[in-house]
Amino acid sequence: MSNETKQKFDGYANQYDEWFMVNDKLFTSELKLFQKVLGDISGKRLLSVGCGSGLFESYIDCSGIEGIEPSEDMGKIAEKRGVNIIKYGVIEDVELPENTYDIIYFNGSSSYMEDLAPVYEKSLKALKENGKLILLDVPKESAFGFMYLLGKSLNTYDHEYLRGAMPALPYPLALASSGVWHTTEEKINILKNLGIQKFSYYQTLVKNPLYTNEEVEEVVEGYQSGGYVAIIAEK
Secondary structure (H helix, E strand, C coil): CCHHHHHHHHCCHHHHHHHHHHCHHHHHHHHHHHHHHHCCCCCCCEEEECCCCCCCHHHCCCCCEEEEECCHHHHHHHHHCCCEEEEECCHHHCCCCCCCEEEEEEECHHHHCCCHHHHHHHHHHHEEEEEEEEEEECCCCCHHHHHHHHHHHHCCCCCHHHCCCCCCCCCCHHHHHCCCCCCHHHHHHHHHHCCCCEEEEEEECCCCHHHHHHCCCCCEECCCCCCEEEEEEEC
C-alpha cells in the first residue's frame, strides 16, 4: 500500500464504515463470507493484514486477532473494537515471526497492493504448518471490479455511460480510485508459484451491483461469479 493510499484512507475512516452501514444487506452478505472462511477461531492466533477499521472483526470474537494497518485513522477505530494492532504501517516493513499464526487474512487489502508475491510469501512463512492464508477481495474481473475501474477511469460515477446501471450508494470513489485491483486467477497463480497446492474458494454478491443491496445473499462455493471472493490457501 502506497503512502498515497494511506493518505486516502486517513480521511475516509468514517465514510468507509458508513457506506457499509447504509448498504447493510451487502455488508451482511460479505460478513457471512468472512465468518464462513474464518470458521471456528477459538484458541487460534490470527493476523489481519490491512485490518482497516476492524468493522468485520467487531462482529466476531477478535481477542485473538492481531492487525497491521497503514492508516492511523482506521487502526485507532480497530483498536477500540478489540483488534490488537501490532504495527501501524505496511506489511512490507514488518518482520513477521515464522511458523506463528494459524490464520493470516487479507480482507480487501490485496486490492491496495501492487506487488503481491513477496507479501504472500512473507505471510506463508509466518503461518504454522497447515495454517491458512485467506484472501477476500472484490475481483478485478467482477461486475464490481469493472464498475470501480470505470469510475476510476472517468473520475466520476455520475456519467451518462453509467446512468441507470449504478447502485444508489456506490463505494466511495476516492477509495475505489486508489485501488490496484487484481483478478482471482492472478492471486491463485501467485500462490501456486509459492508452492501452495491445497485451495478452496467461496463467493458472495453474485447479483449485479444494482441489485446487491436488495437482500442478503448466501455464501456459495467457487469464485467465477461473485463480487466478493475468498481464496483459502492451506500451507
